[in-house]
Amino acid sequence: xxxxxxxxxxxxxxxxxxxxxxxxxxxAVRLIGEKGYYGTSLREIAQAVxxxxxxxxxxxxxxxxxxxxxxxxxxxxSGTIDDFIATGLPGSDPDxxxxxxxxxxxxxxxxxxxxxxxxxxxxxxxxxxxxHPLHEYFDDRPNRTWxxxxxxxxxxxxxxxQWSESMRPVVRQCIxxxxxxxxxxxRRPPIDLVDEWIxxxxxxxxxxxxxxxx
Numbered sequence: 001x002x003x004x005x006x007x008x009x010x011x012x013x014x015x016x017x018x019x020x021x022x023x024x025x026x027x028a029v030r031l032i033g034e035k036g037y038y039g040t041s042l043r044e045i046a047q048a049v050x051x052x053x054x055x056x057x058x059x060x061x062x063x064x065x066x067x068x069x070x071x072x073x074x075x076x077x078s079g080t081i082d083d084f085i086a087t088g089l090p091g092s093d094p095d096x097x098x099x100x101x102x103x104x105x106x107x108x109x110x111x112x113x114x115x116x117x118x119x120x121x122x123x124x125x126x127x128x129x130x131x132h133p134l135h136e137y138f139d140d141r142p143n144r145t146w147x148x149x150x151x152x153x154x155x156x157x158x159x160x161x162q163w164s165e166s167m168r169p170v171v172r173q174c175i176x177x178x179x180x181x182x183x184x185x186x187r188r189p190p191i192d193l194v195d196e197w198i199x200x201x202x203x204x205x206x207x208x209x210x211x212x213x214x
Contacts, residue, residue, distance in 0.1 A: 033119040079109040
């Protein structure tokens with residue numbers, strides 16, 4: 001009686017483009033977050049996800065294109081005002097939207113994505129160089145952030161007047177304070193990111209004026 005031999009066929013698992021992009025972004029976040037943009041090669045990132053360098057370039061285009069993926073597809077794509085509105089948290093009602101409440105949400109969100117936050121800070125520091133591919137992105141960040149926030153209707157104290165008239169320096173202070181808090185968060189001994197932000201919030205949005213608009 002003939003015995004049929006069974007052969008195990010190793011089938012290659014096909015991944016969707018979205019899955020591949022997610023793997024690439026995750027590996028790049030980890031490696032660039034550890035070694036910086038200039039200290040990380042495309043070859044290292046490709047090896048980390050089990051791809052060839054040409055295969056990686058199919059998704060990223062160039063090393064500069066990969067950076068765009070990291071910033072626009074990863075960091076900037078979550079923690080948005082629309083995400084905050086969707087939570088239903090206090091202060092997230094689009095008809096009764098509170099700016100300090102959104103910033104607290106954003107800080108809590110960033111505290112849950114430490115690797116991305118570390119990557120963003122490293123890229124921001126490297127981008128002081130005019131030759132860095134993200135130099136213009138970070139140089140224009142305060143202006144871009146102001147216009148983004150200004151596209152929403154926020155409830156602010158009447159003493160502040162109109163958002164467009166008084167809030168630009170406040171938004172700038174928030175960006176500067178958040179950058180500083182995140183930098184301190186990365187150092188030792190560690191601090192609680194949210195608790196530290198609350199200290200700055202009380203200074204930027206002082207009582208009693210802001211008490212009903214937090």
